[in-house]
Amino acid sequence: LSFSSTDFRIACGHFATGVAVLTAVSADGAPHGLTINSFVSLSLEPALVMAAIAHSSAQLPVFDTASSFAVNILTEQQQQLSALFARVTDNRFRETAWTPGKSGSPILAGALAVIECRVVRRFDEGDHRILIGEAVEAQVGEGKPLLYFRSGYGSIAG
Numbered sequence: 001l002s003f004s005s006t007d008f009r010i011a012c013g014h015f016a017t018g019v020a021v022l023t024a025v026s027a028d029g030a031p032h033g034l035t036i037n038s039f040v041s042l043s044l045e046p047a048l049v050m051a052a053i054a055h056s057s058a059q060l061p062v063f064d065t066a067s068s069f070a071v072n073i074l075t076e077q078q079q080q081l082s083a084l085f086a087r088v089t090d091n092r093f094r095e096t097a098w099t100p101g102k103s104g105s106p107i108l109a110g111a112l113a114v115i116e117c118r119v120v121r122r123f124d125e126g127d128h129r130i131l132i133g134e135a136v137e138a139q140v141g142e143g144k145p146l147l148y149f150r151s152g153y154g155s156i157a158g
């Protein structure tokens with residue numbers, strides 16, 4: 001290869017994305033979640049989305065057993081939530097206002113949009129587990145998106 005893994009990561013980091021917190025409940029009913037930017041809107045008919053979770057994530061067992069998950073798309077006001085849900089800590093939901101959605105998955109207060117999904121497929125590729133979800137609820141809130149670009153946060157001007 002003519003490039004290193006760092007080169008690859010840096011090149012991929014030039015694709016600007018939004019930021020979301022992927023949430024689900026564990027078998028004991030406790031809320032769990034992690035910050036992701038691997039969200040993709042995959043299909044309109046049926047309404048499908050995709051997200052990828054690193055095999056190294058401590059949250060993986062929750063998403064392996066949950067029958068549904070929620071994609072909480074963050075606003076530019078929620079950068080601290082993005083940091084909190086990417087930090088290794090067990091008190092992410094203690095510091096966060098949330099309610100259970102129709103599917104039971106945690107909905108974060110103030111999210112820019114929320115898509116609740118039923119898990120339709122899980123498979124591994126490389127060092128990630130890929131989840132495909134069929135949207136069962138979709139709602140939008142207010143605000144501007146939190147952006148992620150070249151390992152840093154940004155927002156839309158104007």
Ligand SMILES: Cc1cc2nc3c(=O)[nH]c(=O)nc-3n(C[C@H](O)[C@H](O)[C@H](O)COP(=O)(O)O)c2cc1C
Binds near residue numbers: 033035052056057
């Ligand atoms: C902007 C941003 C995007 C991220 N995207 C992903 C992602 O798509 N998939 C993933 O597994 N981790 C992603 N992470 C990292 C996880 O949020 C983080 O590693 C994880 O929450 C660490 O704790 P855990 O082991 O409890 O999951 C992202 C982090 C940030 C800040």
